Amino acid sequence: MTANLSAIFYLISGILFILALRGLSSPETSRQGNFFGILGMIIAITVTFLLIGNFSSVFIYVLIFLLIGGLIGAFIAYKIPMTAMPELVAGFHSLVGLAAVFVAIAAFLNPEAFRLGSPGNIKLSSLIEMSIGAAIGAITFSGSIVAFLKLRGIMSGLPITFKGQHYINLLLGITIIVLTFYLCNTQSEIFFWRLIAISFLLGLLLIIPIGGADMPVVISMLNSYSGWAAAGIGFTLENSALIITGALVGSSGAILSYIMCKGMNRSFFNVILGGFGATDQTLSSKGKEQKPVKSGNAEDAAFLMKNASSVIIVPGYGMAVAQAQHALREMVDTLKKNDIKVSYAIHPVAGRMPGHMNVLLAEANVPYDEVFELEEINNDFANADVAFVIGANDVTNPIAKTDPQSPIYGMPVLDVEKCKSVLFVKRSLSPGYAGVDNELFYRDNTLMLFADAKKMTEEIIKNLN
């Protein structure tokens, strides 16, 4: 196959990838979109085989390695529980990052195969592109590993901060640029290895100060990085499919990070530069006078809901932890049988990744047209009888609207307190991730249900019947 013809096919596969993302604008078209994505990938891989045209025994090895990876991937895809999606996505990001590093290394060691010159005499532009691809790839890899460990609970979700942290990161960033400069001047292998090593370290240090509930931003950001790394390699390989995809993924991740930051009313840099917790501890311990709280049991909750005509469910990360989504759906089914209108309200940053709650509810067979975003449903709380908050906390705190001193002031919150009554399922009165006491706990119309989310929901079902 000629290079020109293959370039046309790479362009087609790039277009198919655009259509894959376009399909996600609604659930009906999304499956077709995924199919376009698969088609684009098949075209890109087939064209590469034909372009190189090496069908000797080497080809068999390529297929074997492809098959090994494919089997592992397929196995993971079928086995993974939906609650583990955030970890899975973080893990996948790390693989893209590492693959980018490996491709850059392969191209650096054997530039002839990629038509980039000869060892020690690689084109300047290719060297720069390679360095960018390798550096971003390495940062994506080690950063995603940290995110994976935090999400999986192997590493503490608490932000790890130390003095001078940001200066060290800045220094490492400058070092990467200096090393790229030396690499381009000397073409020496040693600078290339150092560049990769420092980038690995930087990725690690960038993510450790970021706490658990900021993970939606981190995952989106790493998503973006993996895209830029792919684009960097795309420039090296002069491959338009890779350049288009890299740009798509890069901007996709950037937009998601932006949406997540806006959902918390924090600037991107505020999130990246480290944890909520550090500055707010004084605030949370200050207001520790014992305020009265109304607490109830499943029977009370069932009674309230049975006599309601409309109920809004507010799920959060706690629901995912307790795996309560199926029990919740069952409870809602029972309510619907009693002619009670039920809808779900989802805050943009609920859960540990963008869209986390939506996937869990979809898994529990909740139809997606009963699930609403913050802006769509926020006015309905005033007319609803019961709000059932399960596993959410900070995103319902009315203090975000009233107290300019509060660290979460200005964050868009669900107007849960406007409901006639609020049922709040929580294990204790402890403050949420932001370290802020939730004013909602002490309201007259709030009934606290102290229990595990799943157990409480199951109890309520029993009492409803």
Next chain:
Amino acid sequence: MEIDPFIFRLSIFILSIFIGYYVVWSVTPSLHTPLMSVTNAISSVIIVGAIIAGLSGDSQSIFNTSSIFGFLAISLAAINIFGGFLVTQRMLRMYKKKKKDKQK
């Protein structure tokens, strides 16, 4: 005066960022998780580079340092491609509309 081909690639890149910007804003928020898993899968088109590296050897010398990195990258990218597309498909199949008969 001749234009460097790099400029053309840069044009593709920048225009694609714009396409990405508009396409991603039109993605419904409830599908943000599948968006992440599918972007994961498509960014693994980096396998193209891995295949070039892997195929660089010949029958006599299949494994050299460069091709070994190529082979490893093929496997890593393949995990992502298969895993990413399949898990996206699995998720998308779960998104269902309200059944009409259930409402009555």
